[in-house]
Amino acid sequence: MVRIWYASLIGRTLLVCTIFVSFSIWAAAKPTTRIGSSVPIASGGRPQASIVVGEAAGELGKFAAAELQRYLRTLSGAEMVIVTEGGISSRSGREGLILVGGPASNRSIREAAEAKWVNFNGLKPEGFVIKTGRWKNRPVVVVGGNSEASTLYGVYELIEQLGVTFQLTGDVIPEPRTDLAIPALDLRREPAFARRGFLLGDVGYDNLTMFSYQDYAKLLDQMAKMKFNYLQFWWFSFEPWLKFSYRGEPMWMGDVSTKESGYLTWAHGGYGSRTTDDVSIGKQWFKGRRMAPPELQQVETPDQAFNIAQGMLQKIIRHAKDRGIKVWPAVEMCTLPPNLARYCERVEHLPFNPTDATFVHPLDPVNREIQVNRLRALVATYPEAEGYYFVYAENYPELNNEKHHAFFVQQRPAFRDLRALRWPWIIDIPQNSDLVVDSTIGFTDLFKFLLTKRDEIAPQARMGMMGIGRGYALPVLDKMLPKNVPFTDMDSSGVWTPGGVPMEDFGGMGERERTLEPRVDDDINMMGMQFNVKQYSAKDRIFIDGVKYGLSGFAGQLNRARGTESNTRFLSEAAWSPHLTAEEFYKNYSTRLFGERAGADMYNVYMTLEENEAFLGYYTYGYSTMLGCCGELDEVHTAYQYSQQENPFDGPTGSGWASFISKSPDVTNRFEGSIRLLNKALDGMCAAVPNVAPQGKYELSYMINRTESYRDYLQSLITIRQAYLDFDRAFKDKAHVPYAQFVANLDRSLGEFDLAYEEVQAATRHYAEIMDHTSDLAVLYHLNARAVLGFDLTRQWMRNIVNFHKGHDYLVHVPFERVFSPDLHLAITK
DSSP states (O other): OOTTTTTOOOHHHHSSOOOEEEEOOOOOOOOOOOSSSOEEEEOOOTEEEEEEOTTOOOOHHHHHHHHHHHHHHHSSOOEEEEGGGGGGGGTTTTSSEEEEEEEOHHHHHHHHTTHHHHHHHHTTTTTTEEEEEEEETTEEEEEEEESSHHHHHHHHHHHHHTTTTTTTTTEEEEOOSSSSEEEOOEHHHHHHHSEEEEEEESSSTTTGGGHHHHHHHHHHHHHTTTTTOOOEEOOOTTTTTTOOTTTEEEEEOOSOGGHHHHHOOOOSSOOOTSSSGGGOSGGGSSSBBBSOOOTTTTTOOHHHHHHHHHHHHHHHHHHHHHHHOOOEEEEEEEOOHHHHHHOOOOEESOOTTTTEEEEEEETTHHHHHHHHHHHHHHHHHHHHHEEEEEEEESOOOOOOOTTTHHHHHHGGGGGTTTTHHHHTSSSSSSSSSHHHHHHHHHHHHHHHHHHHHHHHHHHTEEEEEESSGGGGHHHHTTTTTTTTEEEEEEEEETOOOOOOOGGGGGOTTTTOEEEEEOSSSSSOSSSSSSOOIIIIIIIHHHHHHHHHHHEEEEEEEESSSSTHOOOOHHHHHTTTTTTOHHHHHHHHHHHHHHHHHHHHHHHHHHHHHHHHHHTTTTTTOOGGGTOOOOHHHHHHHHHHHHHSSSSSGOOOOOOOHHHHHHHHHHHHHHHHHHHHHHHHHHHHHHHHHHGGOOGHHHHHHHHHHHHHHHHHHHHHHHHHHHHHHHHHHHHHHHGOOHHHHHHHHHHHHHHHHHHOOOOOOOHHHHHHTTSHHHHHHHHHIIIIIIIIIHHHHHEEEEHHHHHHHHOOOOOOOOOOOSSSSSSSHHHHHH
């Protein structure tokens, strides 16, 4: 799929807002120090400058020059020549020069630095300079740093100074100008954090699990443009990214994951068939039948999937290296594939946890033998990775059983500080501190064991500890693990610590590398766009306090690239300007994207969308119904559970039903408040329409579409919740009203179920009008399979109940198996 930045508005957007007025406005650049003179680049579409690279330039430096040439051509229509230093004498003396590189790679830059015309002294790693002026009677631009990566970042910064805006999903490019000049600049920029990047969680939800190699390559390209240099790639034990075995038996797939996803994502939990068989709206956008990357569309066996997936990740790591990005694979230390786990002491859900695979006891000797086999396979399969993370899982299975009780009693005193440290972590974590302490004890012991085995197998390999909502443990683990073991942890006030992330827990560790994994998108809401800048900057204080406490950097947890552009853009800027506020960021960002005349309206839009994100509470209220990552829609699962009731015709009686009904008024009130805020944001977008600059037209149309379809989807959730409430009330009032009135009340609720189905269809149709990224394709599948199909099955089931009381056919089969796997569902139900 190709991102088209100059497309016109389509569909309902034209009906809601005024048609765009065409005019030209130059996108505002970042605030800069302007000294000296501008340097002409093109006049009448003809080049007025050459690009000069050093004889000693490496591949990344040459790539930087080629990128500069490409973007200048796009912006002006002029083709700049790339020459080495020896070619300068052949160029006209009136022609400007863009010197690319640093003193070590470009002799001309070295001469300018020695003459103190430009200063590279003391630049932090990956810092760069950009300076314009006259040197040796020529108009000159110097752009670069003391490394190839810093030169690349300097070039991309220069391109952004010319009005281009880099986003993780594509470039926003202003209209070409045949007369183009680089403005007077004297910039010196340095990163506040050494590690700047993302955690790609290829761990089940159909976003990244549908990415092709080309999708990953483009993501990496955009990361480099935004000056990101770090990638963590995390997968669960049931996926084909790594093949390992135990005593000749290879790990097997197809129980936790499904072949139709390329064995990349879950088979159970209310996700449908993972094929376009479940897609009734927007089916034309899907190029294959399966919800899998193109490379894995045809796999029929685990071995085929292993070969393709491992080769694909090897290419991803190589491409990342070509863009100056270091990659750390991350594997689950706490789980194994079910077929290998059966040899071990298993804990928690059996035969497996439907989202994680099988938890095994960290002290079990067979588990440890298998873990060593996995470590050996990991290093052998991905030798070009910079290092490897081993994950302390989000779950807390009971480990302190009779067999191992003495060990935990002996170890607890060394971990006593956890009992106080853990209390800011109050959501999605056991309230029983014994479970928290014992989990850390057990998996730390396993990690220490693997460190010793690493020293035997691959002593040069770097191993790190990765936690999911376990930042409280870092101060304790810092005293126990070698300083050359990096720490990384996923923490957010949106999930575990509603009062804010205690950033001080990342401090006091000396030279140890430690990174934080903030959540780029909230995985209980995989449909709406995400706006969490205030959370990063003000509530969690990731960047201000990160500098204060010696944080090495961050790796934002990314599920969806599309729809999270403001979050990822803020991360890229705050990594270099840690005191950047949400207000400062959005004022500049709104103007860059949409132009000066629309900037104020769009600033207010973004602030309203931030308000909406906070109003919904991120994870606080547990509204998985917004299309969560990891489980069925409550609105559909409630009907499915009801269908399993022994006698459903005399009314619902299960505890799950009662819980759903009791929570529904608060949920609907919260969603109604969200709709009011979304409408307020839409009013601002419509006000911006007549004033938007050309480069922002498409993105504004996208934002309008996604906000409208999200609002309409929320309305469908409100309607179906109201239908449940009225259905429930009808049975509660049955004994107090005439039977005919009872049936009429049931019938009225059925009409609401039908209306909810119509509303979710309409929201999905609207969403499907714009489809420009694989991330959105995954959302479209879930809207179809979990919402549209799920709502339809729900109303069919409710119709059977109503028909029973009308004396009509009430035994019509409702195929809930299309959404919920009929296999093992009782054994693995959470």
